[in-house]
Amino acid sequence: MDALRGYHQIRMLPEDEKKTAFITEYDLYCWRVMSFGLENAGARYQRMVNAIFELQIGRNMKIYMDDMVVKSKVRGEHLYNLRETFARLRDSNLKLNPESARLG
Numbered sequence: 001m002d003a004l005r006g007y008h009q010i011r012m013l014p015e016d017e018k019k020t021a022f023i024t025e026y027d028l029y030c031w032r033v034m035s036f037g038l039e040n041a042g043a044r045y046q047r048m049v050n051a052i053f054e055l056q057i058g059r060n061m062k063i064y065m066d067d068m069v070v071k072s073k074v075r076g077e078h079l080y081n082l083r084e085t086f087a088r089l090r091d092s093n094l095k096l097n098p099e100s101a102r103l104g
Contacts, residue, residue: 001085002100003049003066009094010034010045052092056084 003009012020012032020031020038034041042065049063060081062069070085072078089096 001068001070002097003068003094008033008035010048049094052088052094053085056081056088061085 010033012034017030017032020035022029031038034044046063046065049066049068050057053061053063053068056070057063060071060077062071068085070078070081072081
């Protein structure tokens with residue numbers, strides 16, 4: 001599974017938004033979500049998903065950045081493991097990339 005625009009799912013603190021300001025010919029803008037180019041954005045995202053899936057990592061899940069693999073030793077457990085993962089995704093409001101799920 002692939003998280004949809006992983007960094008962009010993390011909201012910036014309102015007081016930190018002004019630190020991300022950039023100017024165009026039309027106006028001044030600030031990021032409201034974590035931008036890819038921000039220092040420690042990758043580490044912050046990794047800490048977030050590690051905290052969300054803390055009880056699953058090593059047991060039935062592996063994560064590297066925005067890529068997640070749900071695994072099961074017994075076929076009958078896999079549906080349970082997927083339900084557990086999707087519940088955690090839903091509870092944390094983390095979205096997956098539907099485009100990465102296409103086969104062929």
